[in-house]
Amino acid sequence: MILVPDxxxxxxxxxxxxSVTGTVExxxxxxxxxxxxxxxxxxxxxxxxxxxxTVFAHLAGTRIxxxxxxxxxxxxxxERLAVFANGxxxxxxxxxxxxxxxxxxxxxxxxxxVAAQPSQAPLSDLQRQLAGEQFRSHADSAxxxxxxxxxxxxxxxxxxxxxxxxxxxxxxxxxxxxxKGDVPEQQVTVAFPSxxxxxxxxxxxxxxxxxxxxxxxxxxxxxxxIAPFQLAxxxxxxxxxxxxxxxxxxxxx
Amino acid sequence: MTIKVVxxxxxxxxxxxxxxxxxxxxxxxxxxxxxxxxxxxxxxxxGANAPVYVSTDGGNTWSLNTIVPGDGEFxxxxxxxxxxxxxxxxYAGILNGSTGALDVLRTANPFATTPMTLLETRAxxxxxxxxxxxxxxxxxxxxxxxxxxxxxxxxxxxxxxVDLSLDAATAAAPAGFAPYQIEKRTPATQxxxxxxxxVHSDGTVYAAFEHWGDTTNFPGFTFDxxxxxxxxxxxxxxxxxxxxxxxxxxxxxxxxxxxYAKWNDVMGQERIGADLAxxxxxxxxxxxxxxxxxxxxxxxxxxxxxxxxxxxxxxxxxxxxxRTITNAKNPALAISSxxxxxxxxxxxxxxxxxxxxxxxxxxxxxxxxxxTLHTASATAPTATFxxxxxxxVRLLAVGTNFYGVFCGNNTPDAANFPQGVVYQRNANWxxxxxxxxxxxTPVAISIDPFxxxxxxxxxxxxxxxxxxLPREPILRQPVTRTPIAxxxxxxxxxxxxxxxxxxx
Numbered sequence: 001m002i003l004v005p006d007x008x009x010x011x012x013x014x015x016x017x018x019s020v021t022g023t024v025e026x027x028x029x030x031x032x033x034x035x036x037x038x039x040x041x042x043x044x045x046x047x048x049x050x051x052x053x054t055v056f057a058h059l060a061g062t063r064i065x066x067x068x069x070x071x072x073x074x075x076x077x078x079e080r081l082a083v084f085a086n087g088x089x090x091x092x093x094x095x096x097x098x099x100x101x102x103x104x105x106x107x108x109x110x111x112x113x114v115a116a117q118p119s120q121a122p123l124s125d126l127q128r129q130l131a132g133e134q135f136r137s138h139a140d141s142a143x144x145x146x147x148x149x150x151x152x153x154x155x156x157x158x159x160x161x162x163x164x165x166x167x168x169x170x171x172x173x174x175x176x177x178x179x180k181g182d183v184p185e186q187q188v189t190v191a192f193p194s195x196x197x198x199x200x201x202x203x204x205x206x207x208x209x210x211x212x213x214x215x216x217x218x219x220x221x222x223x224x225x226i227a228p229f230q231l232a233x234x235x236x237x238x239x240x241x242x243x244x245x246x247x248x249x250x251x252x253x
Numbered sequence: 254m255t256i257k258v259v260x261x262x263x264x265x266x267x268x269x270x271x272x273x274x275x276x277x278x279x280x281x282x283x284x285x286x287x288x289x290x291x292x293x294x295x296x297x298x299x300g301a302n303a304p305v306y307v308s309t310d311g312g313n314t315w316s317l318n319t320i321v322p323g324d325g326e327f328x329x330x331x332x333x334x335x336x337x338x339x340x341x342x343x344y345a346g347i348l349n350g351s352t353g354a355l356d357v358l359r360t361a362n363p364f365a366t367t368p369m370t371l372l373e374t375r376a377x378x379x380x381x382x383x384x385x386x387x388x389x390x391x392x393x394x395x396x397x398x399x400x401x402x403x404x405x406x407x408x409x410x411x412x413x414x415v416d417l418s419l420d421a422a423t424a425a426a427p428a429g430f431a432p433y434q435i436e437k438r439t440p441a442t443q444x445x446x447x448x449x450x451x452v453h454s455d456g457t458v459y460a461a462f463e464h465w466g467d468t469t470n471f472p473g474f475t476f477d478x479x480x481x482x483x484x485x486x487x488x489x490x491x492x493x494x495x496x497x498x499x500x501x502x503x504x505x506x507x508x509x510x511x512x513y514a515k516w517n518d519v520m521g522q523e524r525i526g527a528d529l530a531x532x533x534x535x536x537x538x539x540x541x542x543x544x545x546x547x548x549x550x551x552x553x554x555x556x557x558x559x560x561x562x563x564x565x566x567x568x569x570x571x572x573x574x575x576r577t578i579t580n581a582k583n584p585a586l587a588i589s590s591x592x593x594x595x596x597x598x599x600x601x602x603x604x605x606x607x608x609x610x611x612x613x614x615x616x617x618x619x620x621x622x623x624x625t626l627h628t629a630s631a632t633a634p635t636a637t638f639x640x641x642x643x644x645x646v647r648l649l650a651v652g653t654n655f656y657g658v659f660c661g662n663n664t665p666d667a668a669n670f671p672q673g674v675v676y677q678r679n680a681n682w683x684x685x686x687x688x689x690x691x692x693x694t695p696v697a698i699s700i701d702p703f704x705x706x707x708x709x710x711x712x713x714x715x716x717x718x719x720x721x722l723p724r725e726p727i728l729r730q731p732v733t734r735t736p737i738a739x740x741x742x743x744x745x746x747x748x749x750x751x752x753x754x755x756x757x
Contacts, residue, residue: 017299033309034318034364055268055297058691062265087298088366091316092677094265095366096298161471161516162379162405163446163524163644164330164353198275198293198327199353201638234326 009107010126016084016099018052019123020044020059021111024079031065031093040068042075048111050082051123056094065095072101080104132245138235139246144181144216146188147243148173150206156191156226164200166193170227171206173214179246181216189227191219204237213238213246256610258626258674258705260663261290261306261315266297267678268689270699272636275643276658278704279334279383281341282651286311289336289343289363290658291321292643292702295328295350302368303329303350309364312656312704314677320360320368325350327638331380333647337396338387338454342422345369346381346400355381357400357416357430373416373430377405380644384450385421388486396422397486401448401460404432411436413444413462413479417487435460435481435493437504441468445476446644447529453538456486459568460493461531461543464507472516473552478545479505480531480568496568508562508571512547513554521601521631523641525557525582532586532594535650539567542594544584559584559598563616575617585648587655595655595707596621597648606631606642608659610707626705629662629669634698642700655707663687663701674703 013019022044030037044066046059066083068074075081081104085096111122121127139145152172171190175183193200215236216229223230231237238246262269273292281287290306296319297304303324304317321329330348337344343363349356355378358369382401387394398421404414413436418429436444445463452458459482466475481504482496483489494504516526528546542563548554561576561584581600588594596611607628611621648657662669665680665687678701679688687696 032316034307034316034366036365053298055266056690058268058689058694060691062690085298086300087296087319088300089316089318090263090265090297090304091314092264094298158471161443161468162403163517163527163639164348164379196636196639198638198640199330199348202326 006126009102009110009123010130012084012100012102013051013123013126014130017086018056018096019050019082019084020046020052020064021048021050021080021082021104022046024075024077024081025063027074027077030095031063032089032091032095034089035065035067035095040070040074042066042068044083049121051121051127059094062093064093066098067095068098068101075101082107135235135238135242135245136248138233139180139215142180142215143218144183144188144229145179145246146173146175146183146214146216147177147179147212147240148175148188148214150208150210151187153206153208164197165195166200167195168192168223168226169194173206179213179243183216188216188229190214190216191223191226191230202234204231204234206231206237212240213243254707254709256624256672256705256707257312258670258672258703259312259315260674260676260678261702261704262663262678263316264677264679265690266317267687268694268696269297270697271295272634272638272641272700273702274640274660274700275331275645276660276702277333277645277647278649278656278658279336279343280649280651280656281336283339283341285651285654287336287341287364288312288656288704289334290315290702290704291329291332291334292660293327294702295326296324300324305334305363306702307364308704312706313675315704318363318366320363320366321345321347321358322368322371323347323349323351323356333381333383335383335385335398337385337422339394340387340396340422342396344383344385344396344398344421346383346402348378348381349374352376354378355402357381359421359428371426372421373427375404375406375432379403379405380446380448382447382449384452386452386454388454388456394422395420397452398430399450399452399458399460399487400430401450401462403444403446403448404434405443407434407436410440410443413448413464415448415450415460415487415493417492419486419488433487433492435505436462436464436479438464440465441474445527445529447527449529449531451531451533451541453533453535455538456484457533457538457567458483458487458493459531459533459541461529463527463529463545466511470552472518474514474516476512476514477510478508478512478529478543480508480541480543481505482568499569506568508543509545509560512545513551514548518557520557520580520582521604521606521641522636523582524639524644527644528559528582528584530584530586532588534588534592535590536592540565540592541568542586542588543571544586544596546582546584549579556580557582561586561596561617572616576611583643583646583659585646585657587648587650589650589653589655591653593653595648595650597646597657597659599642599646599659601631604631605629606661608661610648610655610657610705612655612707624707625671627659627661627670627703629664629666633662634700653709657705658702660700660702662698664698
């Protein structure tokens with residue numbers, strides 16, 4: 001039986017970069033010099049990663065330092081628990097700051113449910129839901145959303161003279177469907193930073209013939225002279241199948 | 254003499270595949286075990302702050318502290334750091350990873366996990382370059398901090414700028430920081446991105462920049478390399494006005510003129526177009542070295558060439574090239590306490606990036622002492638953004654030692670490291686494969702930051718005066734002694750010595 005509701009777990013997942021299950025080995029100690037230990041500092045032997053960035057997918061079997069919330073009674077050595085946390089310091093081991101914790105017994109049922117799928121992270125379904133919610137939240141902040149195909153590309157300003165200049169280009173999108181916003185039904189022009197500089201490289205770079213869902217933001221200032229809308233975020237282009245995700249229907253993956 | 258090279262990615266991040274490019278380094282001159290380094294490394298597990306690399310054992314081992322405000326998708330933007338001359342404070346000039354603005358930051362202890370303090374922020378900036386020292390005024394230590402930058406807020410395209418504070422250690426924001434335009438001529442559109450600073454303990458401060466000339470055929474353009482100087486820490490109303498050009502009389506001696514570059518051209522997957530370094534001899538503030546890059550072949554050329562020149566008259570006149578390296582970038586200069594000049598650069602040839610440290614005591618009159626630190630493919634991994642390996646590297650001298658950082662392909666192949674290397678991250682050197690934290694799962698190669706330290710004699714460490722440490726009075730308590738108990742001595746019983754026949 002799952003004692004902790006999914007929504008509570010999902011909230012913890014949304015607020016934390018990683019979560020693990022493990023056993024508290026020692027309290028009042030730290031595995032990293034730069035993290036001084038107090039009564040709320042403990043070392044956990046990780047037995048399972050529940051969710052994490054790829055870089056920490058293989059933490060099982062290692063010891064990590066947890067700076068537990070000083071407003072909550074610290075756990076006892078020997079206690080098994082699930083910890084949700086954000087990163088603090090990284091050396092031979094990692095140190096994290098607690099966002100929340102759950103007694104292991106309260107999520108055992110969830111863990112058992114995914115045990116038959118060992119290749120899947122235990123909280124991956126919640127992560128997918130969360131990613132969907134984040135995309136919908138991002139789309140809510142957009143001024144327009146269209147489904148369309150890139151039909152033209154052109155440089156939209158003088159050649160950039162700063163390393164971090166966006167180097168604006170203009171894409172023309174043949175609109176097949178307007179999901180949101182006041183957009184011409186035939187075509188819409190969109191400014192986008194073509195620069196591969198570290199500051200801009202994650203922003204979508206439309207290519208000729210590219211089909212998909214375009215999340216558009218109204219331009220401001222000088223960029224308004226280029227186009228009425230712009231791409232500004234790595235989430236501003238999604239594949240056509242993500243239209244269902246946008247509309248709140250989960251997509252099987 | 255020893256040289257050590259260390260891959261700085263911590264063991265716990267063995268699975269990372271980021272393009273951790275554009276490195277920088279700061280060494281605490283009063284405790285050279287304390288070193289901070291930076292790169293385009295995002296916070297590995299979320300949070301509001303980007304990381305710095307920290308070492309408390311002279312660079313043998315490294316970890317990450319997330320203390321830099323403004324963690325974006327790629328961590329922080331441009332970042333350089335410098336330690337004060339004493340006291341251990343660390344200063345940083347960054348382009349905030351979230352806002353893109355120039356932020357000047359300070360911390361009294363970069364080895365703790367407390368975020369750095371914001372002292373100054375300004376939008377429309379590029380390439381902050383941080384230099385710091387400490388001087389004593391009327392018995393009080395004052396941190397002198399200089400952040401060279403390219404400030405697009407300046408009028409007339411005169412963007413070469415130095416933000417400085419004459420006493421930055423403890424004051425509340427902005428802690429004395431203010432921007433000073435150092436370009437006195439009118440460039441075509443703007444100055445180049447790098448503004449580099451070198452400080453001498455006598456108060457001489459040099460600042461070099463690239464004055465853009467003709468940009469009508471941009472991305473091809475011409476430029477002059479200009480050196481400015483201030484003889485009083487930059488404390489006057491118009492800092493960096495003490496060195497007047499011998500021809501036009503403006504502040505800023507033009508060292509080389511009419512140079513050519515092609516903006517954002519690419520060599521070995523790395524963008525090129527703006528490389529500059531300056532260093533002053535700690536034993537003589539009149540001796541200053543400069544390194545810059547240009548395309549010698551002009552508009553029809555394909556080269557990117559490093560030039561090293563020197564001045565022995567406080568920047569007024571300059572030598573011909575002391576060193577010329579074709580198809581190289583990221584020159585970095587430092588001068589040790591015995592006036593040895595160090596030059597670090599990254600050379601491109603045969604689809605390979607090679608990182609070299611050269612040292613000379615006679616201006617390259619003889620062949621320098623040279624070490625190839627790293628050599629590896631320039632075609633792998635594929636660049637995910639620019640800069641691929643960095644718009645700059647950094648070399649520092651502390652005493653007679655040189656410390657530096659560079660970035661490159663992290664394939665664990667011993668042939669790539671002629672001086673040897675230590676990896677913290679997991680790797681199989683037989684199969685030349687990086688491994689995840691489980692020491693089993695293969696990890697793709699990427700760009701990593703590498704630290705190196707050259708020491709003239711491993712057994713002799715330079716003595717760096719640190720002043721007299723304040724001590725509490727020694728409290729002496731009365732000593733109560735109990736009588737010393739003596740016990741009867743048991744006599745040793747010796748057996749008679751029996752002679753033994755000598756061996757035949």
